Amino acid sequence: MFTLRxxxxxxxxxxxxxxxxxxxxxxxxxxxxxxxxxxxxxxAANVQSANGLSVVLSPSFAGMGIEPSNLLSFTGSGSVNQxxxxxxxxxxxxxxxxxxxxxxxxxxxxxIYGPNESGIGLITNSNPHGQGNTPTDKFIIGPGFFxxxxxxxxxxxxxxxxxxAYNGSDAVDRLVEQxxxxxxxxxxxxxxxxxxxxxxxxxxxxxYRDSGWTVxxxxxxxxxxxxxxxxxxxxxxxxxxxxxxxxxxxTTATSSGHAYRISNLxxxxxxxxxxxxxxxxxxxDYFYYVGVSTYELSSGYLLDLxxxxxxxxxxxxxxxxxxxxxxxxxxxxxxxxGPTGIQGISDTFANTLWTLNFFLYAATIKVSSVQxxxxxxxxGSPWQPGNANGVGxxxxxxxxxxxxxxxxxxAQCNTxxxxxxxxxxxxxxxSHLAAYSVYRGNDLASTVLINTQESQSxxxxxxxxxxxVSLPKMAGQTAYLSYLTAQGSDSKQNTTWNNLSFEQSxxxxxxxxxxxxxxxxxxxxxxxxxxPVRDSQAVVAAFGAPIGSNNQVDQNNCKSLSANTxxxxxxxxxxxxxxxxxxxxxxxxxxxxxxxxxxxxxxAVSVFxxxxxxxxxxFLCVCLRRRRRQRAYMQKRLYSSTDMITTDTRRRSSARIxxxxxxxxxxxxxxxxxxxxxxxTLVYSQxxxxxxxxxxxGLPDLHRYPGxxxxxxxxxxxxxxxxxxxxxxxxxxxxxxTWYKNDVAGGVSKxxxxxxxxxxxx
Numbered sequence: 001m002f003t004l005r006x007x008x009x010x011x012x013x014x015x016x017x018x019x020x021x022x023x024x025x026x027x028x029x030x031x032x033x034x035x036x037x038x039x040x041x042x043x044a045a046n047v048q049s050a051n052g053l054s055v056v057l058s059p060s061f062a063g064m065g066i067e068p069s070n071l072l073s074f075t076g077s078g079s080v081n082q083x084x085x086x087x088x089x090x091x092x093x094x095x096x097x098x099x100x101x102x103x104x105x106x107x108x109x110x111x112i113y114g115p116n117e118s119g120i121g122l123i124t125n126s127n128p129h130g131q132g133n134t135p136t137d138k139f140i141i142g143p144g145f146f147x148x149x150x151x152x153x154x155x156x157x158x159x160x161x162x163x164x165a166y167n168g169s170d171a172v173d174r175l176v177e178q179x180x181x182x183x184x185x186x187x188x189x190x191x192x193x194x195x196x197x198x199x200x201x202x203x204x205x206x207x208y209r210d211s212g213w214t215v216x217x218x219x220x221x222x223x224x225x226x227x228x229x230x231x232x233x234x235x236x237x238x239x240x241x242x243x244x245x246x247x248x249x250x251t252t253a254t255s256s257g258h259a260y261r262i263s264n265l266x267x268x269x270x271x272x273x274x275x276x277x278x279x280x281x282x283x284x285d286y287f288y289y290v291g292v293s294t295y296e297l298s299s300g301y302l303l304d305l306x307x308x309x310x311x312x313x314x315x316x317x318x319x320x321x322x323x324x325x326x327x328x329x330x331x332x333x334x335x336x337x338g339p340t341g342i343q344g345i346s347d348t349f350a351n352t353l354w355t356l357n358f359f360l361y362a363a364t365i366k367v368s369s370v371q372x373x374x375x376x377x378x379x380g381s382p383w384q385p386g387n388a389n390g391v392g393x394x395x396x397x398x399x400x401x402x403x404x405x406x407x408x409x410x411a412q413c414n415t416x417x418x419x420x421x422x423x424x425x426x427x428x429x430x431s432h433l434a435a436y437s438v439y440r441g442n443d444l445a446s447t448v449l450i451n452t453q454e455s456q457s458x459x460x461x462x463x464x465x466x467x468x469v470s471l472p473k474m475a476g477q478t479a480y481l482s483y484l485t486a487q488g489s490d491s492k493q494n495t496t497w498n499n500l501s502f503e504q505s506x507x508x509x510x511x512x513x514x515x516x517x518x519x520x521x522x523x524x525x526x527x528x529x530x531x532p533v534r535d536s537q538a539v540v541a542a543f544g545a546p547i548g549s550n551n552q553v554d555q556n557n558c559k560s561l562s563a564n565t566x567x568x569x570x571x572x573x574x575x576x577x578x579x580x581x582x583x584x585x586x587x588x589x590x591x592x593x594x595x596x597x598x599x600x601x602x603x604a605v606s607v608f609x610x611x612x613x614x615x616x617x618x619f620l621c622v623c624l625r626r627r628r629r630q631r632a633y634m635q636k637r638l639y640s641s642t643d644m645i646t647t648d649t650r651r652r653s654s655a656r657i658x659x660x661x662x663x664x665x666x667x668x669x670x671x672x673x674x675x676x677x678x679x680x681t682l683v684y685s686q687x688x689x690x691x692x693x694x695x696x697x698g699l700p701d702l703h704r705y706p707g708x709x710x711x712x713x714x715x716x717x718x719x720x721x722x723x724x725x726x727x728x729x730x731x732x733x734x735x736x737x738t739w740y741k742n743d744v745a746g747g748v749s750k751x752x753x754x755x756x757x758x759x760x761x762x
Contacts, residue, residue, distance in 0.1 A: 047442055112125075125138055158186070159193045162229075195282055201259075241581060248284075287307075319366040350452075400495045472526075479522070480547065481518055485534070486536070
């Protein structure tokens with residue numbers, strides 16, 4: 001429970017914070033002195049010419065997820081948590097509606113509803129019967145749980161998670177009972193969608209289902225429950241059938257989660273009656289997950305934006321698949337670091353910059369809403385709701401990213417985000433600059449410029465990059481600048497956004513401060529606008545009026561948007577077409593989907609003749625060279641390299657590959673499948689010397705890479721092919737194969753070992 005200090009103490013603390021803020025403002029305004037270069041960009045003047053354009057964004061786009069077991073920490077138990085209420089109300093004031101909240105997570109699949117339970121939170125079940133490592137009925141919630149949730153600001157949109165893991169004989173009745181209680185007892189907030197089950201791809205690991213349970217079983221169970229809730233709960237309230245968000249899961253990008261891709265889910269019970277129960281697709285992910293990710297995260301790695309873009313290639317494909325179905329795509333459980341963040345990273349300004357960029361980037365790959373997951377003990381939560389580790393309730397730096405995104409989107413219900421290509425980027429800033437165009441209706445309203453070059457708070461003076469923005473149709477106009485800034489990327493306090501602080505009031509209420517930065521700048525007569533952006537800083541340049549100055553809700557636009565999105569309504573993701581309760585299409589997905597047997601046979605027939613005649617043509621050449629190659633096997637040395645995978649999607653794979661260097665004739669390979677792998681750069685690691693001996697795995701002992709010393713990086717001239725041969729060094733190989741890695745030479749870095757196609761060597 002958030003409590004205020006005495007009036008005198010509060011006044012003293014406020015005065016001290018104001019002094020600190022003024023000193024910080026002076027520092028931040030002076031330190032951006034060293035210009036490290038000028039980059040160029042040209043935002044389109046209207047949406048017709050924009051690149052990478054998002055759907056029309058809901059004003060509640062940037063939201064949060066709350067673990068059910070932690071709900072009362074954020075809402076309050078019996079009385080309102082004033083800090084939570086104030087911070088959510090701030091965002092509602094900027095965008096016209098509170099941020100979208102998802103109430104769900106692991107504990108959601110461990111709790112059932114008991115109408116006679118008098119407790120407020122999750123009460124431990126004295127006699128659980130559900131299976132699982134944690135019983136699926138370990139907890140019981142009663143009416144008090146929903147009464148606490150109802151303490152959120154009015155009309156807060158809620159995606160509520162129902163327990164699919166519980167599988168007793170009364171499972172469907174229990175789930176319907178919980179849904180009925182939610183709709184009956186929640187009178188202040190607004191349930192706009194339901195999530196049946198939390199990450200069913202992990203049900204086998206969690207012990208919720210027996211071996212042999214597949215995605216088809218999930219689809220059947222999901223559709224049974226969706227239809228039951230629709231018939232018994234939704235119909236009598238005149239709510240649409242398409243009210244449910246099926247899980248696209250947490251491991252979609254790994255081989256174990258491929259079955260839960262959208263292209264496969266549309267062939268399960270999820271698609272019953274052509275998808276009339278599907279509101280949108282519900283994806284979970286984290287950039288980094290403690291205990292799962294196999295590298296040590298640093299702020300510098302987080303702020304290298306290329307790492308984010310590479311990891312989210314899978315989700316971009318899934319968003320495209322969602323568009324094929326005509327249903328929106330949501331990241332309902334997301335975060336930079338899961339499950340509870342990392343102190344010194346998650347609670348710093350580095351995470352704030354990453355979060356703002358991620359909101360904008362996600363919008364441009366057609367994600368319709370993002371919920372950053374919160375627990376009361378997570379350093380990644382945008383605020384700490386109660387006392388923990390000797391520290392009272394307080395606002396964290398990352399909250400400012402939510403405030404910035406809320407003002408960028410605004411309350412007019414007509415905002416779209418586009419990507420901007422940046423030219424002439426200095427080498428030191430590769431992967432550390434981002435720019436986005438923001439459109440209100442048809443016209444350019446603002447540009448967002450982000451510099452994620454890591455700069456610690458003690459660094460003085462700081463470098464800056466000048467963004468040269470070409471705006472030929474705005475020559476002579478005024479641009480209003482709003483800064484997201486702190487003393488450095490490592491700062492945990494005194495972040496400001498648009499001359500606002502949410503820390504000084506002690507209540508989360510905004511306080512106007514002077515961040516010391518330039519407020520306006522003129523577009524030149526030639527249409528050029530020059531804006532310096534300091535290392536570890538973001539700037540929004542708005543045209544026509546300062547950002548955040550107009551928070552009046554456009555009722556007509558918002559009514560149209562709410563009627564044409566699944567945020568409690570229908571499912572057209574772009575808010576431009578008629579409601580679409582059924583799937584738009586269930587074919588034509590991106591190529592990450594598995595091919596059907598018929599398709600594979602068709603491809604085989606079409607290429608058979610080409611392969612046959614090609615093989616015949618080279619047969620004589622192969623015969624003539626065979627003797628020469630046999631001699632070569634006795635003379636050539638082996639080389640080893642380890643494919644170092646840096647992309648992490650909460651699962652990781654390793655592959656030990658002994659790859660031939662150009663000119664070598666004898667090579668061997670072993671591939672170990674543990675999930676996903678990516679990249680085409682082979683990092684050499686020294687192995688023991690040997691001449692054809694075999695180790696315990698049946699592979700020859702490996703030679704040192706000539707000229708490689710103890711290490712070094714080598715990218716093969718033709719990284720598409722990794723030739724694989726087995727056999728003794730002094731005899732003809734017993735077998736030979738080629739592993740063909742699709743599109744690596746074309747720059748596609750995200751590939752899965754299970755997707756490599758094996759074919760005979762020529």
